[in-house]
Amino acid sequence: MTDREMKLKSIYLRKSLLKYIYKAKAGHTGGSLSCTDILNVLYNRVLNVDPKNFKNPDRDRYIQSKGHCVEALFVTLADRGFFPESDLETLCQYQSHYIGHPTKKVNGVEQNTGALGHGLPICVGEAIAAKLDNKTHRVFTLLGDGELPEGSNWEAFLSASHYKLDNLYAILDYNKQQITGSNEEVMNTGSVRDKLETFGWSVKEVDGHNLKELEEALNNGPFETGKPNFIIAHTTKGKGVSYMESNLKWHHGVPSPEEYELAQSELTEAEAEI
Amino acid sequence: MQLDNIEERDLKMGLANQVVFAKTLEELAANDKAILVVTSDSRGSGKLVPFAEKYPKQIVEVGIAEQNLVGVAAGLASAGKKAFAVSPACFLSARALEQIKNDIAYSDNPVKLVGISAGVSYGALGTTHHSLHDFAVLRAINNLTIVAPADNFETEQAVRKAVEFKKPIYLRLGKKPMPFLNEADQSFEFGKGRVVRAGEDLAIIANGETVYPAWLAGKALEEEHGIKTTVVSMHTIKPLDTDLLEDIAANGRPILTVEEHMVNGGLGEACASFLFQNGFKNPFKIVGIPDEYTVTGSQVEIFNHYGISGSGLKDFALELFNSKK
Numbered sequence A: 001m002t003d004r005e006m007k008l009k010s011i012y013l014r015k016s017l018l019k020y021i022y023k024a025k026a027g028h029t030g031g032s033l034s035c036t037d038i039l040n041v042l043y044n045r046v047l048n049v050d051p052k053n054f055k056n057p058d059r060d061r062y063i064q065s066k067g068h069c070v071e072a073l074f075v076t077l078a079d080r081g082f083f084p085e086s087d088l089e090t091l092c093q094y095q096s097h098y099i100g101h102p103t104k105k106v107n108g109v110e111q112n113t114g115a116l117g118h119g120l121p122i123c124v125g126e127a128i129a130a131k132l133d134n135k136t137h138r139v140f141t142l143l144g145d146g147e148l149p150e151g152s153n154w155e156a157f158l159s160a161s162h163y164k165l166d167n168l169y170a171i172l173d174y175n176k177q178q179i180t181g182s183n184e185e186v187m188n189t190g191s192v193r194d195k196l197e198t199f200g201w202s203v204k205e206v207d208g209h210n211l212k213e214l215e216e217a218l219n220n221g222p223f224e225t226g227k228p229n230f231i232i233a234h235t236t237k238g239k240g241v242s243y244m245e246s247n248l249k250w251h252h253g254v255p256s257p258e259e260y261e262l263a264q265s266e267l268t269e270a271e272a273e274i
Numbered sequence B: 001m002q003l004d005n006i007e008e009r010d011l012k013m014g015l016a017n018q019v020v021f022a023k024t025l026e027e028l029a030a031n032d033k034a035i036l037v038v039t040s041d042s043r044g045s046g047k048l049v050p051f052a053e054k055y056p057k058q059i060v061e062v063g064i065a066e067q068n069l070v071g072v073a074a075g076l077a078s079a080g081k082k083a084f085a086v087s088p089a090c091f092l093s094a095r096a097l098e099q100i101k102n103d104i105a106y107s108d109n110p111v112k113l114v115g116i117s118a119g120v121s122y123g124a125l126g127t128t129h130h131s132l133h134d135f136a137v138l139r140a141i142n143n144l145t146i147v148a149p150a151d152n153f154e155t156e157q158a159v160r161k162a163v164e165f166k167k168p169i170y171l172r173l174g175k176k177p178m179p180f181l182n183e184a185d186q187s188f189e190f191g192k193g194r195v196v197r198a199g200e201d202l203a204i205i206a207n208g209e210t211v212y213p214a215w216l217a218g219k220a221l222e223e224e225h226g227i228k229t230t231v232v233s234m235h236t237i238k239p240l241d242t243d244l245l246e247d248i249a250a251n252g253r254p255i256l257t258v259e260e261h262m263v264n265g266g267l268g269e270a271c272a273s274f275l276f277q278n279g280f281k282n283p284f285k286i287v288g289i290p291d292e293y294t295v296t297g298s299q300v301e302i303f304n305h306y307g308i309s310g311s312g313l314k315d316f317a318l319e320l321f322n323s324k325k
């Protein structure tokens, strides 16, 4: 894919996830739009994964810790050919495996997530196993910023540097908001960079909507030999839809027919500008 | 509300029990500054945004950190505060289980744990968000009262009594609007089951949001089959109302239990354990969510799938009733 096609892909993925949230009448809209560019870059430029042979033991691992943003993951996986996009017509319906969080019943999903603070410890295990087996694949996770206060993350931050897991990449979707309010109001994490560096990680900050910056960071690791990699991706919750951007109301929320049309037309306009 | 093909027109519709919890606490907090709510980015789901706006000094926010939530609540209670730790039942009872066991129950800090959106309230969000284990794990902890109110009346009473309760307690609340059951009976006490329908041929013992479908089944059994059915809201699963169980079991009638919980370790097994150990031989069946990968769907779809509905429970009851002969 060319860089231009990558940009168009991000818009396509945003339109698509809105379509399925609208149809299912449920979904984590703001956080999915926030991480769409990250997922686009991961699945189309970074991860070595094969939809036809997903279980290949040498594949790169991606475990989405902020599982509530499953809609962004599902449309990206469908677009990469892990399953027919039409499957998503059943999102959140009776007896569908396409539910409101990632599950391994869906081809391409590594782990069942949804309770926050679980992704990183599992990634530490995967990364230790890769080292033990002399494998060269990498392990990625995506964390929410509201998710950071879960103690399990900090336990895993310690383990990752203790075991010198430079094959591990934790990406923070740093949109600075959660459900109740901003991170600062709810539980102030202060300088994430300082904390992570103190915990022995190598940290890079990127614009989480700049595909080039994301790709450069994610494909040029390890940042320092023997240290786990932390990527602070500065993002905007609801990115791409003007009335959703940085608006708490859209953490989860289903657009009305008018709102839906407006969102799609804004994205179509953005498409025309690329 | 319609759970399935059996409809109900007689009952007055109420609010979701977790909404009633928030409203009641809001009312009580006005004159009781010792009441504190502790949340983990959960005030929205707990309907506590108005509470937080009215009483900003009476809410402690800990962020998305349920273990911390319960530990902090233990400290507040130990210092004399009436601390309500409010978080989705799934995270509260699983993530913070050791804090509940050691810091609340064992250390006897009288925290009021409030599990919201309990059972399969979160439907299609899946197993991470379901609490089908909470009765079982919490029943296995000494010094913890466990209450799952059926309707708005029981919920309001439970919240009022919890404020003054001097022992650790877990309230389990759902997010679906519930009708008022048996408005004639205005008595409520922890540890005392509430009879919401009376009849001597069969009994259905339920709790939480399953009492309503049990009530519907009881009504249909009597009207369509002449089987007079007692329906009990066994809101307190621990300590269990064994006096009431004995009264019900005494005439040998079949007993069906129903819960929004896995069939392992919940209300049904609590009743079975008492009855069997006390020599009762009543035909007996436990209805709940079976020990399998839970079917996906909304709460109503999951309920219907497993027969936790007026007609589903009626069928289970008929089968049990006929097996007696």
Ligand SMILES: Cc1ncc(C[n+]2csc(CCOP(=O)(O)OP(=O)(O)O)c2C)c(N)n1
Pocket: A028, A030, A031, A032, A034, A066, A068, A069, A114, A115, A116, A117, A143, A144, A145, A146, A147, A148, A173, A175, A177, A178, A179, A237, A251, B040, B041, B042, B064, B066, B091, B095
């Ligand atoms: C252990 C746990 N506690 C609470 C929740 C409920 N929950 C889902 S999303 C969310 C807010 C997440 O905020 P953040 O991590 O910042 O995600 P984003 O802004 O990217 O959507 C909460 C509290 C959960 N899923 N898991």
Ligand SMILES: [Mg+2]
Pocket: A144, A145, A146, A173, A174, A175, A176, A177, A178
């Ligand atoms: Mg966030």
